[in-house]
Amino acid sequence: MQPAAAQREHSVPDSTSHPKGLYLLFATEMWERFSYYGMRAVLVLFLTKAMLMDKAFASKFYGGYTSLIYLTPLIGGFIADRYWGNRRSILTGGALMALGQFTLFAAASNYGAEATHPLSHQLLYLGLGLMILGNGFFKPNISSMVGSLYSATDKRKDAAYTIFYMGINLGSFFGNTVTSLVGDTGRSEDFRWAFLACGIAMVLGTVFFQWGKTRYLHTPEGEQVGETPVNSGGIKGVFALLPVLLAVMIGILWLDSAKFATIAPLLGVAVVVIAFMIFSDKSLSGADIQGILVIFIVSFFVVFFWAAFEQAPASLTFFAxxxxxxxxxxxxxxxxLFxxxxxxxxxxxxxVMALIWTALGRRGAEPPSPVKMAMGLALLALGYLVMCFGVHNVQPGVKVSMFFLVALYFFHSIGELCLSPIGLSLVNKLAPAKFSSLLMAVWFLANAAANYLAGYMSSLYPDPKSTKPAPVLLGYHIENLYDFFLVFVVSAAVAAVLLFAISGKLAKMMDARNHAPAAA
Structure with missing residues (x-):
């Protein structure tokens, strides 16, 4: 028999209020994003000012790390679908990431004159490896659980993901503020306090999720969501596999940064493997396949967005x-802090965006998700266009007004709201139930490719102090900041136009999936 509260909620599944479980996930994600974005805000500065890496190497190292952060959800999503379920994966991931932050605190605390001691480097790789592995279990599972709180036809999903996305950015805001003020002080030894604050935040998020998961995470019918799959085996075996996975992540990061490109081929292999695993499933209907194709196509365009957007903690921080x-x-x-x-x-x-989409939905005028995402790419291009005006003909050493960077972040943030929460909701609505976490991981695979590309693009940042020849991209010489920012204007604008051009076809494919019975 269903609990009375669940019966009442089920009787009005499309009410304007949202389930309490959404706010539990909101708070958990907020603390995790405090941890991740707080650390990320100072990471490149820590690498260049404390670990004494040059900008090009630090940019590629950062790109490799963040790429693996988004690649490991493929592993975490698969394990959650087959063995662990969402809840166990989230708790394990949270614990690993907290341990990773405390390890980075130890790396930054191991000072003689500077943090270039071999032990600091070893702890740096270990800490980042723990972060990479933990995120793989945490990120795809908490995102997919948001949609599980609603019925398949509930029109509140886009608004729910936008609210959830606000939690991500609230955590980012507080995390970035704290770590900038206590870590980016001009003294290299203070970076450790940023990592310590992030570790504490991760512990808080994990404990909060543990406290509320049984109380609030259920479907409109009252069924618990995210539990261990029925007849799941190999749970203990996966725990035993964790040290091996950690060693692999650390090894890949070290090889890619110190020896030869390792992550880019892995990304290509991951795309082929994931596509084979999904499309070889004979139980998928034609409508299911169309929905999955939309996810893959949209994810391709997302790469162009995040490769430009993720210059924030790298080249844009060098500029600031x-x-x-x-x-x-x-x-x-x-x-x-910027x-x-x-x-x-x-x-x-x-x-505001949640209210706009809801109001347009009531009037039947809400644009399809691909159109919203094309708008996001156009706003991204506009932000970099503003920067081009700001740095045009500016000589090295001349300080630029902060207005231009503020305007860039404004346009990028509105563009992000048009693209990222909408994309999360799109994946949840189009993914067959049996591949929900794995296809959410596909979304993050696009982020992995984008972050790797972002690191490479940041390494092309024109350093006025460098005596090396000007960076070259596909025959285009990047002589100054104007040339550098113009690359992102063109790439984002072209992607926006192409996505808008095919948005009608994508919308029809989505409609076919949404009106077909879900795969078992």
Whole structure:
């Protein structure tokens, strides 16, 4: 017999209120994003100012790390679908990431004159390896659980993912603020306090999820969601496999940064393997396949968005640190703090965007998800166009007004709201139930490719102090900041036009999937 509360909720599945489980996931994700984005805000500065890496190497190292962060959800999603379920995966991932942050705290605390001692490097790789593995279990599972709280036809899903996305950016805002103020102080030894704060935040998020998971995470009918799959075997075997997976992640990161490109081929193999695993399933209907194809196509365009967007903690932070006037009321703001503008604009804009999509939906005028995402790419291009005006003909050493970077983050944040939460909702609505976590991991695979590309693009940042020849991209010489930012204007604008051109076809494929029976 269903609990009375669940019966009442089931009787009005499309009410304007959202289930309490959404706010539990909101809070859990907020603390996790505090941890991840807080650390990310100062990571490149830590690598260049404390570990004394040059900008090009630090950019590629950062790109390799963040790429693996988004690649491991393929493993975590598969294990959750087959063996662990969402809940166990989230708790394990949270514990691993907390341990990773505390390991980075140890790496940054191992000072002589500077953090270049071999032990610091070893702890750096270990800490990042724990973060990579933990995120693989955490990220795809908490995202897919949001949709599980609603019925298949519930029109509140886009609004729910936008609210959930506000939690991501609220965590980013607080995390970035704290770590910038306590870590980016101009003293290399203070970076450790940023990592310590992030570790504490991750512990809080994990404990909070453990406390509320049974109380609030259920379907409108009252059934618990995210539990261990029925007849699941190999749970203990997966725990035993964790040290092996950790060693593999650390090894890949080291090889890619110190020896030869390793991650890019892995990304290609991952695409082929995941596509084979899904499309070889004979139980999928034609409508299911069309929906899955939409996910793959849209994910391809997402690469162009995030490759440009993820310049924030890399090349845009170099720009803020070296060539932007950061003085405000007589105080020089930390360069890493400007990344916080994204979180601020998203938190402020998310409720407005949720209301806009809901209002348009009631009138039958809401644009299809691919059109929303094309709008996001166009806004991304507009942000970099503003930067091009700001740096045009500016000589090295001349400080640029912070207005241009603020405007860039504003346009990028609104573009993000048009693309990322909508994409998360799209994956949830189109994915067959048996592949829900795995296809959410496909979405993050696009992020993996984008972050790897972002690291490479950041390594092309024109350093006025460098004596090396100007960077070259496909025959295009990047002589100055104007040339550098123009690359992102063109790539994002072209992607926006192409996605808009095929959005009608994609919308029809989505409609066919949404009106077909779900696969078993």
């Amino acid at each position: 640190d070296e060539q932007m006037d950061r003085h405000l009321f007589g105080y020089e703001l930390p360069a890493s 990344q916080n503008l994204n979180g601020f604009f998203v938190v402020a804009g998310a409720p």
